[in-house]
Amino acid sequence: MPQQSPIIAPSILSANFAKLGSEVDAVVKAGAQWIHFDVMDNHYVPNLTVGAMVCRSLREYGITVPIDVHLMVKPVDNLIKDFANAGADYISFHPDATDNISGSIQLIHNHQIKAGLVLNPDVPAEILDPFFDQVDLILVMSVYPGFAGQAFIPEVLQKVKALRQRIDAQKRSIRLSIDGGINIETAALAAAAGADTFVAGSAIFKTPNYAKTITAFKNIINQAAN
Ligand code: DX5
Ligand code: ZN
Numbered sequence: 001m002p003q004q005s006p007i008i009a010p011s012i013l014s015a016n017f018a019k020l021g022s023e024v025d026a027v028v029k030a031g032a033q034w035i036h037f038d039v040m041d042n043h044y045v046p047n048l049t050v051g052a053m054v055c056r057s058l059r060e061y062g063i064t065v066p067i068d069v070h071l072m073v074k075p076v077d078n079l080i081k082d083f084a085n086a087g088a089d090y091i092s093f094h095p096d097a098t099d100n101i102s103g104s105i106q107l108i109h110n111h112q113i114k115a116g117l118v119l120n121p122d123v124p125a126e127i128l129d130p131f132f133d134q135v136d137l138i139l140v141m142s143v144y145p146g147f148a149g150q151a152f153i154p155e156v157l158q159k160v161k162a163l164r165q166r167i168d169a170q171k172r173s174i175r176l177s178i179d180g181g182i183n184i185e186t187a188a189l190a191a192a193a194g195a196d197t198f199v200a201g202s203a204i205f206k207t208p209n210y211a212k213t214i215t216a217f218k219n220i221i222n223q224a225a226n
Contacts, residue, residue: 014201030210052082059087084111092116143180152181164194191224
């Protein structure tokens with residue numbers, strides 16, 4: 001499959017939760033195509049965020065762009081159902097957070113939404129082999145999950161390159177997303193390696209002008225990908 005057009009997915013983790021609706025609205029108006037929704041349970045990762053009610057609230061507030069849910073929870077199946085019913089478009093989970101990876105992917109697909117698997121920095125791409133024909137998105141972590149604002153781990157770029165080749169070699173489209181420490185410089189590196197979806201928390205929400213930031217992201221990614 002030819003590489004798909006780039007998507008910027010701001011992570012709500014770095015937004016001001018006291019005004020989440022208007023924050024999300026603002027990044028969408030500034031050009032973000034998706035919203036990345038980080039769900040942490042203080043068990044699978046040592047941090048706690050928000051659940052499906054908040055996803056539902058964003059829909060009720062009027063957010064219509066795809067919501068890309070990143071589950072950092074264990075187990076996953078109950079929350080898959082909750083987020084599917086709360087308006088998620090993509091749900092991704094970590095393979096070691098379920099006893100039945102294919103079953104959890106199937107559960108996502110049963111709700112007519114797209115399924116992703118997440119690779120931590122130290123997890124090799126080969127772990128995806130049995131599931132390659134089942135996933136719609138691969139989320140490559142470029143930090144260890146749990147917190148926003150960490151430094152990008154450059155060693156994951158080799159994995160992005162290898163995954164890009166495998167995705168290009170097969171017929172179905174799969175989004176190749178990168179998450180963690182993404183800023184203008186690291187987005188360029190990830191784009192050159194073949195990522196097509198860019199999750200960024202701090203590098204967007206901690207800047208004063210979202211439109212300027214997201215436009216800069218798009219320009220650098222387009223340059224790097226060509
Ligand atoms: C990390 C989360 C990321 C994170 C990104 O556990 O999955 O989505 O919030 O934040 P930044 O872009 O600040 O690294
Ligand atoms: Zn995430």
